[in-house]
Amino acid sequence: MSEDEHETEDLQVEVAGLLLDHVHAPLLEDQHVRGVLPAPSEAPAVRVALGDRGECAPSRLTAYEIPLGAGEELRTSHDVVALLRAVHTGTHIYLSSRVTSVMGMDLYLVDPAHVKEAPFTTDDWASTLLRCLAHPSEERPGARLRGFLFREGGLLRLYMDSDEVPGVIAADVRPGGALTALLAALPSLLGEEWRTSDAVDDPHCRSLVDLTDW
Incomplete structure (x- = not known):
């Protein structure tokens, strides 16, 4: 396994730990974290499912895939949370090629170049x-x-x-x-x-x- 792959795995672990608090406390408004998923096929990304507190029905959850790379560097776990808040707030237009589904959930492939990160509070x-x-x-x-x-x-x-x-x-x-x-x-x-x-x-x-x- 390469050093880049190790760093990606470590960052996925950090993101999962950071988002644990938001299983019970909302990440934003009434939206809670209902899942944190390492992207498949060893892709350098993380997927986060949001929904109402206690919600488990896939059709009522929304998942976002956020790339962990930022040029030659990796984003921090805080960067991932900031992007997640930003994409779930307001209106964002996604090309059809960036909207898919996974395990019954709508999955949006986030392009950080078109998203202004929400500030860390x-x-x-x-x-x-x-x-x-x-x-x-x-x-x-x-x-x-x-x-x-x-x-x-x-x-x-x-x-x-x-x-x-x-x-x-x-x-x-x-x-x-x-x-x-x-x-x-x-x-x-x-x-x-x-x-x-x-x-x-x-x-x-x-x-x-x-x-x-x-």
Whole structure:
């Protein structure tokens, strides 16, 4: 198997994991994810079926095939979600050659060149951050997620504990694109005293770390 094929498989796994949340929470309006399918014949694409919550009848589901390649690079799993939201919103005209069916579902073959991606929302970024903290790749991470709270102004409060700092520390963050860097730095940031203040309005932690400008 080539390196490109391995990368395609890994991205299909990422997309399936990212879309799991939308089995119960709508991806957009009243539409829920009812299936995530690796394209057949090892094609570098992923297929996603959308429909009402709990719907299983193929005739009431709509499937979209989204290519994973973007020139010489691969799209990210977030790119796939953004395209999926875009193609299922508003009116899109498909050539007859790009409309088919699979397993009883209408299947639309998406051409990303003719689709303007929907923006990734603050809740999307927050969900990604929380998933990474709740399911870390390390067996014993330097900091653990004990809880969270969505705050006004697009902020997210993380309740963490750490090997370096006793008790529960709250950290206010602004979810955004540099999640990998934040995840790597978070254990040490919790111990930076100049960022720390007393959590006078929050009984759920011993102190608060302001990471909103990090």
